[in-house]
Amino acid sequence: MITRTLRQFLVLLLLGVVAAAVALWWNERDESSTTSAPEALAPTPQQIERGAYLARAGNCAGCHTARGAKPYAGGVGIATPFGTVFSSNLTPDNANGLGQWSSGDFWRALHHGRSRDGRLLYPAFPYTSYTLVSREDSDALFAYFKSLPGVSRPNQAHALDFPYNSQAALAVWRALFFTPGPYVAESDQSAQWNRGAYLVRGLGHCAECHAERNAMGARKDPLLLQGGMVPLQRWYAPSLAAVHEAGVNQADTEPTLALLKTGVAQDRSAMGPMAEVVYRSTQYLSDADLLAMVAYLKDRPGPSIPRPTPVATEKSAQYSGGEQIYARHCAQCHGERGEGAPGAYAPLAGNRAVTLASTANLVQAVLNGGYPPSTTGNPRPYGMPPFRQSLDDVQVAAVLTYIRQAWGNTGGAVPVRDVVQPQ
């Protein structure tokens, strides 16, 4: 009996050691390119400018610049289902930033997700995407960050729950879900397609929101961009492939290009997390890069999400209540027939964003309102008022049910529980 227990224990121990060795090997493979000492950098102005452009393409500031604080000094808390991860200081400060880093250290962080001191980094820093970035672009980014004024803001420790706060758990996660890049061009595709793929899948890290995540927080099928809830934000990033969602692969080039460049197109506007993406990132990209991204997105495989079943045509009491609320609060901007006003207010009739299976974005828009981003192409956007103050949850559910079923729309009714949010 004792022998059997001991044997089982030894087998388990052996398996544990082997698993640890495999995880360690897996995590450190292909890391020979790093250097330890910071080299004397002699970046050209063009390289720094290129780095600034790439930092926008990756929206580095979105996480590494705190509200109202000095650029890239970190300290932004990123809420995840596993706890809060705090972004780090990317300024060239010696004690707290990248002052002691070499371009090889930076490359290793971006490409392998490992910090200068050897710690594995949390994938809230989306190296799962950034791993595709080329060494040349990594060096340009590094030159740019090194050119910034140093800020001595100390880095803040993450506030993660056990066991997610352990390096061992992270090593296992990486062994399961992380494969280092870099991007390898597909020879049967055009240069434009490959450029688009490099940006969408790499710095653009589109799949971090537009792909569903599993219970361990890893992206499922990131190449398919089939849509998913943005973690802890109550926003749904629609499928870029499904024709009844964003359906970028089925749409003309022009509206997608306009949305990325200006935040609005003839029949749509960017709100919520996508407004941030346009405001801080895509509006600054060159037309050539945006066209490349759209070309790649248009070539995504077709939909696998089933179209929502059309609902019964009989109108409920909820619908009728919503119709009255619509006339009073919404029709002035969105039109009596939900036709919208081009460039100002999105149409609601025939709008795929209105009939998505997920009602998360509609609830956000009505409760909190919002402006599309003010961009060079659309500097003075029209805004949606927040209705949290003037409509209760039952009324919000009713008006959303109405717009999802009026004018030929075929969305499902919205239960009140979809609207209730913890304050």
Next chain:
Amino acid sequence: MARTIGKFALAVLGAVALQAHGASAPVQPQRQVPDTMAQRTQACTVCHGKEGRATNAGYFPRIAGKPATYLYNQLVNFRDGRRSYAAMTHLLDYLSDAYLREIADYFAGLDLPYPPPQTVDAPAQLLERGRILVQQGDAKRELPACVRCHGTAMTGVEPATPGLLGLPRDYLVGQLGAWQNGRRHTPTPDCMARVAQKLSAEDVGAIASWLSAQPLPANSHAALSSPDKRPLDCGSVVQ
């Protein structure tokens, strides 16, 4: 057979209907909305009242006619986290400095009548305490009078000091409380934080009650300049 044909007909009809809906939006004349700031700022006036002149019955402050730089500073402060109100921050997150300036200029330029004062039933003793603090301050506590910065008429001073009249009592209490507990800031030196931290809860109640009981003077515009030197340096003035 008849049923099968019926089903088939329904299916065809359904497919046609779906296609009509899915293929392209029905051809409709394009609606136009007014190309004005009033139209663009409906997201503001839903809470701040028609044309930004909130009644003083609730919490939301009037914004119409306030000094332009004051309004601009507040928009930037909400966006950049020096003021804390989630609904405001959410609306302003992705708006440029230039657009915020235009929004501020729009509301500052509105010259609209004020409603009668809100507070009518405060105890006389409380009102007197408030009046003294606002008009004279308290030298013993090195507490400057409100009027020394906000203007003798309390209608504000251009370009960045707001008027104190025509605001809801709850809003005034809320703001002094926010200065006290660090939820409202300006760039340093943060003069209002220094002033507010010297106030007791009773002081705050007295000041807010008295201010919200005062009618606007005939000239409700902000003064063009301060009558004398400011008692404190304020980062908000040069922000």
